[in-house]
Amino acid sequence: MFSQNRRRRFVLGAALLAVPLVVALSGCTAGGSTGGGAATSGSTSVVVGFKHEFNTMDPLHADYAQTNMVDNIVYEPLVQFDATDGNKMVGMLATAFTVAPDAKSIDFTLRSNVTFHDGTPFTAKDVKFSLDRYIRLGQGIASQLQGYKSTTIVDPTHVVVNLTAPNAFFINGLANVYIMEAAAVSTHAGTDDSQGWLQSHEAGTGPYQGTGTSSPDGTTVKRYDKYWGFDPKRPTQLVFRRIDESATQRDELKAGNIDVAFGLTASDAESLKGTSGIDVNFVKTSGQTQLFFNTSTGATADPKIREGLKLAFDYAGGYSKILDSEGTISNGILSPAFTCLAAPTPSAQNKAKAEQLLAGLGSTTLNLRYQSVDDTQTQLATLFQSNLKDLGVNINLVPIAFPDYLKTLSNPSTIPSLMLLNDYILTPDPGAGLDKLYNSANIGSTNKGAYKNPKVDALLSKARVTTDATQRCDLYKQIETQVESDSVAANMYQVAFPVGYRSDLKGITFSWSATPISFQTLRLG
Structure with missing residues (x-):
């Protein structure tokens, strides 16, 4: 196991990508905070190396793996698939839901103790706004809402989602549809329905909040300690750093400059097996x-x-x-x-x-x-x-x-x-x-x-x-x-999907809600 205040070694050579600005701004090291707290205290940052361009935080494009990698911990859907029984749906922002016998509507009871990251309470109007926005823009995650007709607000904690025709598997798609804060997104609507603002900003309720530092090379998110499902074993910060080359990810993980290598080839992952302080999982x-x-x-x-x-x-x-x-x-x-x-x-x-x-x-x-x-x-x-x-x-x-x-x-x-x-x-x-x-x-x-x-x-x-x-x-x-x-x-x-990671990190497992894992389950110790 790595020491939480281990010294970082820098891998030199032409293959090393420049560290993006978001990492430079974070002021932390892989494997530990500047104070070197214990893993179980949740007082560390975790640096994730990933592949391909990170182009937006707008959940409209959460059908793109790199967007969903971050949005999955910044935003939340109404429902999700059960962690132990993937064929069972459970509430997330909704505490209860009922599909009508004719499969033309779904009734949701909303969680009442939820706030967005700016402190605004979550209510039914945010559900209606979010679903209507996806349909209005008609791209990306809107493909999960085919057959959506409207949302009826019954009261602040109850909505009914209405469909144009019976659709028994519509509710499954909602597990990938994130809810946004209506007020914040509307304020920054501009001429593009807030798409420009949401490239580097967010308006979610999830366990992590954005820092406004997004670029094509990654982003940094910080733990939201007022989250309704708060867990102190979550890292205090996640830094997502783009590294396209598998060999560079491998070497950066071995050097301690990243904590999770999220874009390895099978051969590079195999070569990491047996390395002290590093685990490998072919998810x-x-x-x-x-x-x-x-x-x-x-x-x-x-x-x-x-x-x-x-x-x-x-x-x-x-x-x-x-x-x-x-x-x-x-x-x-x-x-x-x-x-x-x-x-x-x-x-x-x-x-x-x-x-x-x-x-x-x-x-x-x-x-x-x-x-x-x-x-x-x-x-x-x-x-x-x-x-x-x-x-x-x-x-x-x-x-x-x-x-x-x-x-x-x-x-x-x-x-x-x-x-x-x-x-x-x-x-x-x-x-x-x-x-x-x-x-x-x-x-x-x-x-x-x-x-x-x-x-x-x-x-x-x-x-x-x-x-x-x-x-x-x-x-x-x-x-x-x-x-x-x-x-x-x-x-x-x-x-x-081969993933290499620091041995004291837990929760690197398959998820239905993100590809191939969700950082929702990542824990220290």
């Missing part, structure tokens, strides 16, 4: 590494070509050589974290059949988009390119930033022919996720392959009005089987 998540195809235009509109591309990849080789055999090779379109799983369809290479199916491509070159800042994605993309080259198919690797990729979904003609990414469904009931990914009504927003199948649409519509969980599960299995047979994506691996 098995609800996410899958998938290669999505554009099913509507270009060569990949042909299901035979899509099937050939699926069969060409060396799943076993990538699993052992790139992922160090952590996680699992996919058995269908959903991660094994779920319970509503169709009959297994193990992903496996079949070069002979792939070559036969891909013969129709001729000399066509396909572009594969991937996130080059992710070392594992780069290796998997390169392996796929090599596999296809062996079959006489040319694959051009094209890096793309995730925010830029999301923009391509607005039109089927701009969706990449092949897109490699880790995709997560942040609800134990997969209905909402299946709906977003495979409902043709969501082409132009969350349907990643511009996929359209009337049979799947009909099954989703039926599931939406089915309140019995067992019956919905059967419908989900039918959807999974059909989507798998249509080769909408190459399902590659369950995401086992």
Whole structure:
């Protein structure tokens, strides 16, 4: 275990990223406060190294992992999934909730002892304001509110959320929808509905509050000691520091300059095992590494070509050589974290059949988009390119930033022919996720392959009005089987997210509310 006042060693060399301003402003060291208090007192700061750009604190964009990483501890939803039974929903800002028998409304009783970080009491008007704002802006987390009609304020501690049509899994999406302070956000509305202000400010009720120091390289949040669920074992401060290179995160963790490495490759994580004072956890998540195809235009509109591309990849080789055999090779379109799983369809290479199916491509070159800042994605993309080259198919690797990729979904003609990414469904009931990914009504927003199948649409519509969980599960299995047979994506691996961290930190476990862990559960000692 590290001493709380251990001396920090600086890793020198070109690979070391500049420390962002937010870290310089924090005035603290990794692993301890300037006073070197004991871990169990909660008097320390924790520095988290993460990958990719941190672009806003606006919970509108909490569907983006780097935003949700912070918003998940600054804001709170009405409900969340139970920590021990993911299929059960429990109250967060709501203490009780009832779904109407016709699944067209949900009644909420709100927690009465909650304040926002500026001291303003939380009331029903904040719920209505927040939900209406998401719908008004119509992007990001608004995808979780499809079918939302209005919020009726009964009194300061009671609201009814009304839907346009029966939707049994609407409430699952609310676990990822954060509530904001109406007064503070309205005051800074400007001409963009407060989006500019919320890039570096927040208006939440969570256990941590923002410090106004946000930049693309990270942010700093401080513990809110008037939080209704206060726990003194939470760190007093969390510093989120962008470090894109896995090797740099590894070395910074070993040197004591960061306390959590949140962007390691499997090999770098493996190399940390056995290091004194450092633990490693390959967190098995609800996410899958998938290669999505554009099913509507270009060569990949042909299901035979899509099937050939699926069969060409060396799943076993990538699993052992790139992922160090952590996680699992996919058995269908959903991660094994779920319970509503169709009959297994193990992903496996079949070069002979792939070559036969891909013969129709001729000399066509396909572009594969991937996130080059992710070392594992780069290796998997390169392996796929090599596999296809062996079959006489040319694959051009094209890096793309995730925010830029999301923009391509607005039109089927701009969706990449092949897109490699880790995709997560942040609800134990997969209905909402299946709906977003495979409902043709969501082409132009969350349907990643511009996929359209009337049979799947009909099954989703039926599931939406089915309140019995067992019956919905059967419908989900039918959807999974059909989507798998249509080769909408190459399902590659369950995401086992490697995290290295200081040994005296607790709570580094899988969470349904954030990807792949929530810092809500992080504790000292």
